[in-house]
Amino acid sequence: MRAAVLKDYGQEVTVENVELDSPKKGEVLVKIKAAGICHSDLHVVSADLPLPVPMVLGHEGAGVIEEVGEGVTRVRKGDHVVLNWVPECGECYYCNIGRKDMCDTAQYTAQTGALPDGTTRFHSKDGQIFQFSMTGTFSEYTVVPEAGVIPIRKDVPFPQAALVGCGVLTGFGAVVNTAKVKPGSSVVVIGAGGVGLNVIQSAQLAGAGKIIAVDVAANKFDIARQFGATHTVDASEDDVIDQVLEFTDGSGADYAFEVIGRPNTIAQAYNCLGKGGMAIVVGIAPPNEDVAINAFSLPAQSRTITGSWYGQSNPIVDIPKILDLYMAKKIKLDELITKRYTSLDGINEAFNDMKEGKVARSVVEL
Structure with missing residues (x-):
């Protein structure tokens, strides 16, 4: 499968073939259908947000559940989902007081570039590849924690749904x-x-x-x-x-x-x-x-x-709410999409367009 990988800070990302492990206990495999381009991805490229490399970038995305690991109950194969880049642990102090956006475990794990068990699912012949904020949406498929996906209604287009995963919700x-x-x-x-x-x-x-x-x-x-x-x-x-x-x-x-x-x-x-x-x-x-x-x-x-941070949100409640408002024509999502790219090969062009202020928001459709 193909993914957009940042090899080192300050470089363009490279689109290449990578290997992806199957989901483990409490994880899901997602076929990415659309990924939004966000300034936070550029912060990693510039090292303003220093994270381990090589890394599959992208954290704003939507897709379809392809496979679920042992013990997964929130979603099943075929569900449409928006990815959640702050997958709450449900056990820390902040989760218990209703501040899932401040989840200690999610914040710590995101800094490691791995999944909560400390390992990665992306690999190449040269070794492990990290993923941005436990998502890695600049890829044809990704594996994320169960809490890293929010099930959504199936009548929402994937590009519009993808934007809700970060920019809109924030x-x-x-x-x-x-x-x-x-x-x-x-x-x-x-x-x-x-x-x-x-x-x-x-x-x-x-x-x-x-x-x-x-x-x-x-x-x-x-x-x-x-x-x-x-x-x-x-x-x-x-x-x-x-x-x-x-x-x-x-x-x-x-x-x-x-x-x-x-x-x-x-x-x-x-x-x-x-x-x-x-x-x-x-x-x-x-x-x-x-x-x-x-x-x-x-x-x-x-x-x-x-x-x-992340709109101080509870994604499992707020993301479906926003999509309902969109379907009721009370929130604009169509108008946000200034440009669409038809494959991962457009990632670097998308970054340049964003840096030059040419787009409000852009999406890659896979």
Whole structure:
């Protein structure tokens, strides 16, 4: 079978034939039908997210269950599924308090590039191949833990379903689960890319009164308005904070979402807030970088700054919910797909298109 493998940091991925073991106890074999292209994959390529290599990249995907291992009860052969890159253990402290997105076991295991038993299922003649976040969706088939798949309705197209596995769920959950955006409130979204668009449309769904999209690429503003933005700020030309104050009658925003992952834009999101406002950091910055904010403003203006990992979601509940909203035409997924690639051979082109800002979201169909 074929898979897209990152051999070393800074290199293009190579599409090659690899071997894949059968699923073990508590695991499933998935035929990947569509995989989304996400900036998190690029973070591995650039070593901003240093993980072991060689590695099969890809963590946003949908497909069909081909085989189940011993003891699997959640799914069966033929089920359509979305892959879940935070497969909860169900036993740690965070799982027990309902924060599956913070599962200790899932976070630790993802850093190893292996599956929970400490071994890998992908191999080549040169040895083991790791897989990104226990998924590895840039492959024709993959083996993942049972908790790493979420069964979905069969009338949803695979490309649209794949996007819900990361970008859509992350944006939706940041609004609904983390911020709990209130009707009539003002929202700033810094970064109008694939995840940012989902923050925008989820804020609209939540009833936000003003939704201000901020980006340095003015060509993104048309689609941002299509997804619900009421105002736009070109950060390459205008002072973002001044513009936000103008749009909010001088009071500042109730919520500001940072969806890029840079210290300066994280601080910018915080500084866009009014009294009692909340800044939600969705973007992933390199682990060695820090953010500077004014300490006095935290108590004096009662502001909050928090993170949102995987939309603070419970994927087995939230993914089917989002797909139901899509089928009811309340969430846009078709419009997110700017470009489709018909095979794994388009992976490097897809990465380049994403880096150059040519796409909102793109998918590889297998």
